Amino acid sequence: MSADRLSATFSALSDPTRRAILARLALGETTVSELAKPFKMSGPAVSKHLKVLERAGLIERGRDAQRRPCRIATGALKTVDHWLETYRRLWDERLDRLELYLQQVQAQQKKGKGRGRHDR
């Protein structure tokens, strides 16, 4: 996926209504009119969001001209997941370093306590 496609995906995800539409579609494919109901939005308003999601590769539309059911297309989300991989490694490393640091502090404390006993 090109940088522009990834940018389009992130841009499409930056809207809470579009993320809510995706969350609804994660439960199963549905039509535009069914989608519009819980959002209290007009059909055209929902259609506009769907176009943005479709252009970003986040959803697919069925061929049935009457219903044009929508479903999630996982490709774009997988690319986001793949993009995150670098950063996931980063916070894992930070956790490892933190754990190492805590172990050292605990070891120091134990040493300190040991010395305390001998001093008494």
Place this chain on the structure above:
Amino acid sequence: MSADRLSATFSALSDPTRRAILARLALGETTVSELAKPFKMSGPAVSKHLKVLERAGLIERGRDAQRRPCRIATGALKTVDHWLETYRRLWDERLDRLELYLQQVQAQQKKGKGRGRHDR
């Protein structure tokens, strides 16, 4: 994290230059002037991108007034990772179903071949 914060994070990530800045910061913290070099951008242009990243919780700035070093803040990215979890399950399930389907097809083919041998 509120929906608005997640929206701000996705919006900040929708720009390729900002993603490139993050990728640079994944290697270690740095100053604005060091950051600007490989991007062939002016200091103020980089600063503008950094402000967007900072507001979205993607980076932190050091307190040193002169240098104000930038580093990645992993909190916002972790929230994106957490948000992706629902969808990750979705494509895992789809893979499971595909695998099951392929096993059924293979079983059918084996049966077909078996019958073929007896027919000959």
